Amino acid sequence: MKSESGTASLGRFDFACGDEIESLEVAYEAYGEFNGDNAVLLCHALTGSQNVAGYTDEETDGQARAWWNDIVGPGKAIDTTEYYVVCANVPGSCYGTTGPASTDPEGEVYATDFPPVTVQDWTRAQRQVLDTLGVGRLHAVAGGSVGGMNALDWARQYPDDAECIIAVAAAPRLDAQSLALDAIARRAITTDPNWNDGDYYDAETTPTDGLAIARQIGHVMYLSKSSMQQKFARRAAGRDARRDSFPVDPAAAFFPYRDVESYLDYQAEKFVDRFDPNSYLYLTRAMDDYDLAEGYEDDARAIAAFEGETLLISFTGDWHFTTEQSEALAEAFRSVSTPVAHHVIESDHGHDAFLVEPDKVGPPLRDFLADGINGRAVHDTADSNADNDSGFAPVHASLFSQ
Structure with missing residues (x-):
């Protein structure tokens, strides 16, 4: 080609x-x-x-x-x-x-x-x-x-x-529902302490946690209820699944780390390596507008x-x-x-x-x-x-x- x-x-x-x-x-x-x-x-x-x-x-x-x-x-x-x-x-x-x-x-x-x-x-x-x-x-x-x-x-x-x-x-x-979810996704980025009002390009840390959550919200929007049930149901993730992508509360160890959580964490990890948080803010606002x-x-x-x-x-x-x-x-x-x-x-x-x-x-x-x-x-x-x-x-x- x-x-x-x-x-x-x-x-x-x-x-x-x-x-x-x-x-x-x-x-x-x-x-x-x-x-x-x-x-x-x-x-x-x-x-x-x-x-x-x-x-x-x-x-x-x-x-x-x-x-x-x-x-x-x-x-x-x-x-x-x-x-x-x-x-x-x-x-x-x-x-x-x-x-x-x-x-x-x-x-x-x-x-x-x-x-x-x-x-x-x-x-x-x-x-x-x-x-x-x-x-x-x-x-x-x-x-x-x-x-x-x-x-x-x-x-x-x-x-x-x-x-x-x-x-x-x-x-x-x-x-309105899609507008609301996009607004929450942007809030996840702008409330990340590392966002620093968008001035993070020379910093040692960037707002990857906020961007990761924004991406996870997006993935839930892109999947249907039935497809999520078919893919994940309530299954626990495999014993090799990592749970350290985000901070968790102390009680988390008592409960299963579920397939759906593992999938969202994996997708978020891949996304933050390739996308700019400010660009996500700009492009979602363009779409919403x-x-x-x-x-x-x-x-x-x-x-x-x-x-x-x-x-x-x-x-x-x-x-x-x-x-x-x-x-x-x-x-x-x-x-x-x-x-x-x-x-x-x-x-x-x-x-x-x-x-x-x-x-x-x-x-x-x-x-x-x-x-x-x-x-x-x-x-x-x-x-x-x-x-x-x-x-x-x-x-x-x-x-x-x-």
Whole structure:
């Protein structure tokens, strides 16, 4: 697979908050060859990176590397022998794009002096990166989770720049429960004594405990109740499981160290080695702040100028971005006569299904990229309806029956 990685120097960048920085550097990776009309932009999730594909080693730091390796590549759903695939790390992150951990022109770390970042800023930065690569109109913009919100923002900000939009496990905005959990996660970081108001980059200790707890909260959000029961139930961890990741109360030795605790501690340990606590604060706030309808009366008016086709993919076990939210968004597209398909996938994996079930996600992606909403797999939902002639994938009946 032909691929390239690089950094686009965008120069002065004006953020939606009104602040600016003199130079924004954006790390990106590109796969395949550009032929003028085959470009696909992929938008990564919250803690993902520009590295979409190319690594198969399991020890690749989770979403940091090759986060859609089973979806993107030669002969895969997003075929890099056919499409020119680009992914850019978003402003505020810590994988090569300018963010809180970067240094300013005077050589000082930005820390919390870095401007507040929005999803709209991500979209504008991506547009500028594509300009530097000589890419004009895109065949598609696709993303999962907050990357799906990012993809939806392209329909609002640049409605003429993409033939189609794909939002996987996404929504036009977060609900109150998700906002609350994100707020608790941020509080875990900012109340860590080592956070030091965000100025910890030259310190011997960093707020890893706070970041670890924030990540654990995130993992609980990304898993479904049934998947957690199947994976862990109430089982005690094995005798070799370590329990020293966090301080424990004196009574802890009397009680079992459970599988679910061991899993969360393990995930937290891996995460703090690869992610910046301030970046976590910045990116979760960008996600929480996003509202597709901001500046418009509703979602339908926000995307009314987009004349391409849209694919929404949701998962029945995802309570973070629900199937109901995707269907409401699909109705917004339909109300302005924008061709849209809502593909519902039966899954117990929760929000993480878009990453861990490529065999279910790949076919509708492949067929939509090739044939739009008329793609065969796009309409192969959990509840097919032979009488459905609306032009949209049917929605799982049990979820929306009257």
